[in-house]
Amino acid sequence: MTGDVNTSEIMDPKPKLRIVLCAPRGFCAGVVRAIDVVETALKLHGAPVYVRHEIVHNKYVVDSLKAKGVEFIEELNEAPPGPAPVIFSAHGVSKAVAEEAARRGLNIIDATCPLVTKVHREAQAHFKRGRHIVLVGHAGHPEVVGTMGQLPKGAVTLVSEVAEVERLDVAPGAPLAYVTQTTLSVDDTREVVAALTRRFPEIHVPPLGDICYATTNRQEAIRQVAAQVEAVVVVGAANSSNSQRLREVAERAGCRIALLVPDEHAIDWNIFQDVSSLAITAGASAPEILVERILDGFAERFEIAVETLTTTDEAMFFPLPRELREAAAE
Ligand code: SF4
Numbered sequence: 001m002t003g004d005v006n007t008s009e010i011m012d013p014k015p016k017l018r019i020v021l022c023a024p025r026g027f028c029a030g031v032v033r034a035i036d037v038v039e040t041a042l043k044l045h046g047a048p049v050y051v052r053h054e055i056v057h058n059k060y061v062v063d064s065l066k067a068k069g070v071e072f073i074e075e076l077n078e079a080p081p082g083p084a085p086v087i088f089s090a091h092g093v094s095k096a097v098a099e100e101a102a103r104r105g106l107n108i109i110d111a112t113c114p115l116v117t118k119v120h121r122e123a124q125a126h127f128k129r130g131r132h133i134v135l136v137g138h139a140g141h142p143e144v145v146g147t148m149g150q151l152p153k154g155a156v157t158l159v160s161e162v163a164e165v166e167r168l169d170v171a172p173g174a175p176l177a178y179v180t181q182t183t184l185s186v187d188d189t190r191e192v193v194a195a196l197t198r199r200f201p202e203i204h205v206p207p208l209g210d211i212c213y214a215t216t217n218r219q220e221a222i223r224q225v226a227a228q229v230e231a232v233v234v235v236g237a238a239n240s241s242n243s244q245r246l247r248e249v250a251e252r253a254g255c256r257i258a259l260l261v262p263d264e265h266a267i268d269w270n271i272f273q274d275v276s277s278l279a280i281t282a283g284a285s286a287p288e289i290l291v292e293r294i295l296d297g298f299a300e301r302f303e304i305a306v307e308t309l310t311t312t313d314e315a316m317f318f319p320l321p322r323e324l325r326e327a328a329a330e
Contacts, residue, residue, distance in 0.1 A: 017272070017302035019295065020229055020309050022221040022281035028214030029316035030113030031056045031285050034090035037111040038065055040324050041085045050079040050086040052093070053142055055111065056285035057240040059262060081105040091142035092116040094149020114318050115212045116143055119179050120150045122206055126177035127151050131204060132170065134159055136192050137181030141241055144181055161188075165195040177204035182212040183242040183284070185249070186219050213316060214284045215242045219249050221311040225279040226253035231272060234260045235290045236283030243283025250279070263290050264297040272302075279309075 034055050041049045047069025054062050054072065062072060073079055076097065079086045085107050088097075092112040101108045123133050133156045137144040148156045159165050170176060178196055180189055189211060196203055226232055232250035236243025243260055250258040257275065261267055272278065282291050298304050319325060 014301065014303040016276065017298060017304050018277040019298060019304050019306045020225050020277070020279045021291070021306060022218070022225050022279055023308050023310040024214070024217050024221060024312065024314045026282040026284070026286050026288050026291065028212070028284035029318045030090050030115060030212070030214070033318040033320065034111040034113065035061060036320055037109060037324060038070055038087055040320060040328055041087060041109055042068055042070065044324070044327050045083065045085055048084055050084060051089065052076065052086060053089045053091065055087065055089050057237045058285040058287065059237060060287055060290060061285065076100050076104055076106065079106055083107050085109050087111050089142065090116070092120065092146035094146050096149055109321060109324065113182070115182055116146070119147055119182060119210050122179050122210070123147060123150050123156065126204060127155055129175070131175040131177040132157070134168070134176060134178040134196060135180070136160070136178060136184065136189055138241060141181065143183070147179070147181070159192065162191055162195040165192060165199060168199070170200070176200050176202065179206055180210040181241070182210055183215045183245065184211050185245045186211055186216055213314070215245070217312050217314060218242065218246055218281060218284065221309070222246050222249050222279065222281045223253055224311055225309050226250040226255050229255065229277040229279045231255055231257035231275045231278040232259070233267070233278060233280045233294060234283065235280065235286045235294060236260055237262055237285065240283045240285050243286065246281055246283060264293045267294065267297060269297065269301055
C-alpha cells in the first residue's frame with residue numbers, strides 16, 4: 001500500500017475558543033497625548049529628547065521611543081541644561097521637581113495628563129481655603145508623589161483603605177477635603193469615600209470625582225464581560241495601576257483565571273486548555289499591537305471566534321501643550 005496520509009484526518013482539531021474583546025480598552029486620551037508630546041518634540045528638536053520617568057507605564061512604548069532617540073532619566077541631573085527638551089511624564093511631577101528643572105535651566109515640556117493636573121488644582125484650591133487634604137491613592141505611585149508634592153509637607157494625608165480612614169488623626173471640626181488618584185478601583189474607592197464621609201460628614205467632595213473616564217470605562221467593560229467568560233487576560237504592565245485594577249475587577253467578578261500580562265511571551269498557554277471562553281482587555285497605557293499579538297497566539301492554538309463587546313464609546317481628546325502646537329504650526 002502506497003497510501004498518502006491525509007493529515008487532516010489524523011491531526012486533532014484545535015479546541016474552540018470564544019474570545020470577547022472589551023471596548024473600550026487600551027490607550028486613553030492622556031496616554032495618546034503624552035506619546036504625541038514626545039514624538040512631536042523629537043520632530044521639532046531632533047534627538048536626544050529626555051523623558052523623566054517612563055512616559056507611560058509600558059515597556060513596549062518606552063522601548064519604541066528609545067529606538068527613536070529618546071533618553072529616559074529618573075533624575076533631572078541626568079539631563080544637560082540647554083535646548084534639548086526634558087519631558088515630564090503623564091503621571092505629573094511635584095512642585096519641587098518643576099522648580100528644580102527651572103533652576104537647572106532645562107527646556108521643560110509637561111506631558112502631565114490634564115486629568116491629573118485637574119486633581120493638582122483641586123488640591124491647591126482646598127489648601128488655599130485652609131482645608132487639610134486627604135488623598136486616596138497608592139503610596140509610591142508617581143501620580144501620588146506628584147499630587148502630594150503640589151503642597152507643603154503635612155498638608156496632605158494619604159490613605160489607601162478603610163482601616164486607614166478609621167485611624168486618621170484629625171482634630172474635630174478641622175476643615176477637610178479629599179481628592180483621589182485617577183486610576184483607582186471604582187469599587188474600592190467607593191468604600192473608602194463612604195468611610196470618609198461617614199467619619200467626616202463635612203468633608204469637601206470632588207464635584208465630578210477624580211477617577212478618570214478611561215479608568216472608569218475600562219473597569220465597567222471588564223466587569224460586564226467577566227460575568228460571561230471563564231478567563232480574562234489584561235494586557236498591561238505590572239506597575240500600571242489601572243491595569244492592575246482591571247485584573248482585580250475580573251477576579252472579583254468570579255473569573256477563575258484573571259491574568260495581567262505585559263505581552264504574549266508572558267502567557268502560559270497551557271492554562272487555557274479547558275477554557276472555552278475568555279475576555280481580553282488592555283490597560284490605558286497598553287498599545288493595541290500587544291492585544292493583536294496575543295490574539296495571534298490564541299489563533300495558533302485554538303479555533304477562535306472573536307467578538308467585541310462595547311459598553312461605551314469614547315471621544316475624549318486632549319490637545320498638545322501650547323508651546324508644541326505653536327512650534328509645530330510654524
Ligand atoms: S488613565 Fe486617565 S488620568 Fe491617566 S493618563 Fe489616561 S486619561 Fe489621564
